[in-house]
Amino acid sequence: MSRGHGRLTVFKVGTSDISQYCDTSEWTDDSDVHDTTGYGASGHGYDPGLADGKVTVGGTYDTTALTGPRAVLVPALRTKVLVTRQPEGTGTGKPQDKATCVLKSYVETAPVADYTKWTAEFTIDGVTDRTPQT
Amino acid sequence: MNLGDVMEEVAARLDTIDGLRVVSYPDGKVNPPCAVVALPDEITYDLAYQRGEDRMALPIVVLVAAKLTRLSRDQLSAYCDGVGPSSVKAVLETGWTPVSFGTITVASVRFEEWTQGAVDYPAAIFETEISGRGTT
Numbered sequence: 001m002s003r004g005h006g007r008l009t010v011f012k013v014g015t016s017d018i019s020q021y022c023d024t025s026e027w028t029d030d031s032d033v034h035d036t037t038g039y040g041a042s043g044h045g046y047d048p049g050l051a052d053g054k055v056t057v058g059g060t061y062d063t064t065a066l067t068g069p070r071a072v073l074v075p076a077l078r079t080k081v082l083v084t085r086q087p088e089g090t091g092t093g094k095p096q097d098k099a100t101c102v103l104k105s106y107v108e109t110a111p112v113a114d115y116t117k118w119t120a121e122f123t124i125d126g127v128t129d130r131t132p133q134t
Numbered sequence: 135m136n137l138g139d140v141m142e143e144v145a146a147r148l149d150t151i152d153g154l155r156v157v158s159y160p161d162g163k164v165n166p167p168c169a170v171v172a173l174p175d176e177i178t179y180d181l182a183y184q185r186g187e188d189r190m191a192l193p194i195v196v197l198v199a200a201k202l203t204r205l206s207r208d209q210l211s212a213y214c215d216g217v218g219p220s221s222v223k224a225v226l227e228t229g230w231t232p233v234s235f236g237t238i239t240v241a242s243v244r245f246e247e248w249t250q251g252a253v254d255y256p257a258a259i260f261e262t263e264i265s266g267r268g269t270t
Contacts, residue, residue, distance in 0.1 A: 007180040020186030020267065059182055060265075062236075089184075113241070115265070 010086040011057055013103075016072045022059040027085050027097045029053045029128055051127045055083055055101060058119035061108060073120050076103045083122050091133060098129040135188050135266040139234035141171045144192060144262075147230060151220050154196070154213070164250045167209050169222070170195040185268030187236075192262045194222065197248055197255040206256065214243050214258050222260050235266030 010019045032049025062068040085097045101122035110116040145158035148169050155168040164170070174190040181187040196213050198206035212220040219225075223240040232238065241261050248257035 007183060007185075009183045011183060019183040020269070021182060022186070023182045025183075060187065 004088055008087070008089040010084075010090055012082075012084040013072055013076060014081050016067065018057075018059075018067075018069055018072055021062045021064075021069045022057055024059070025055070025057040025085060027053070027055050027128070029124075051124075053099070053124035053128060054104075055085070055097075055099070055122040055124065056119065057122075058117060061110075061116035061118050069118050069120070070106075070108070073103065073106045073118075077106055079103060080125060081122075086133065094133050096129075096131065096133045098131075099124045099126065101125060135177075135190070135235050135264070135268070135270070137174070137177065137190070140190070140192065140264060140266075143232055143234045144194070144226065144238070144264075145169075145171045147226060147232075148194070148222065151213070151222070151225055154220070160195075162250070164197055164255065166197045166199050166255060167206070167213075168197055169213075170197070179268060181265075187265055188268045189263065189265045192264050194260040194262060195248055196222065196258045196260065197250075198257075200253050200255050202256045210245075210256060210258055222258075226262065234270075235264050237265050239263045 009025060010017065011022050011025050030052045032052065034047045034049050036045040036047050059069060080100050080102055083099055083101045086094060088094045101124050103120060104123050105121045106118065108116060108118045142158045145156045148154065149156040153167065155165050157168065158171050160170050160172050172193040172195055174192050177188055177190045179188050181189055198210050212218060213222050215221045217224050226238050226240050239262065241263050243258050243260045245258055247254040
């Protein structure tokens with residue numbers, strides 16, 4: 001048994017690798033579910049519907065002007081970008097989630113006695129490509 | 135972040151405070167008024183993906199003459215002030231760009247007796263929060 005560790009995660013927006021600015025990320029593949037229950041049934045029946053999903057990522061704000069999360073994410077707001085997440089790091093055959101996404105939101109939070117944090121949320125356009133890395 | 139590099143760089147910056155003697159590690163010698171850059175309790179690794187961030191809380195001990203006089207009280211006061219040329223907080227947080235780490239915040243200062251040899255010195259112990267890349 002070998003447990004995966006979050007520290008190995010790679011997160012890219014377009015060609016920008018912002019992994020070193022991230023301390024959390026979540027890739028959610030969801031779908032519609034249609035209720036097909038008919039009269040007389042003793043339990044609900046369901047059919048799968050269209051895929052839907054979102055990606056969230058966050059970390060500590062970094063002042064690195066050209067490569068930091070603010071520099072990469074703010075210009076991408078309300079646009080479609082390729083988002084890539086590699087939960088075991090980079091390497092041939094390792095898993096990878098990849099999707100074109102709309103960058104829906106970018107949030108910065110600045111508590112007075114702690115580091116400034118940021119989060120971003122992407123909405124998946126279409127479906128996730130889960131082809132392993134080549 | 136390399137611990138030794140960070141301690142040396144912080145000490146060099148503190149050394150710009152006029153009249154304050156600075157040692158970059160606790161070498162067992164004090165000559166008040168002086169600042170000792172002490173070892174952190176711990177270094178926390180992997181606060182971001184891909185070795186993006188490590189952190190440490192580096193204590194800085196500032197000592198004044200053993201018998202507290204009005205003069206030494208005022209010296210200590212100037213080091214603990216939030217502003218001014220002798221302010222440890224202002225000198226460490228502004229006016230320079232560290233090389234061996236990313237950011238430093240002087241979060242608090244507490245006061246206690248610091249025993250060196252058989253002598254108790256009035257001491258201000260500054261708690262700093264230092265963060266930097268794990269890959270440099």
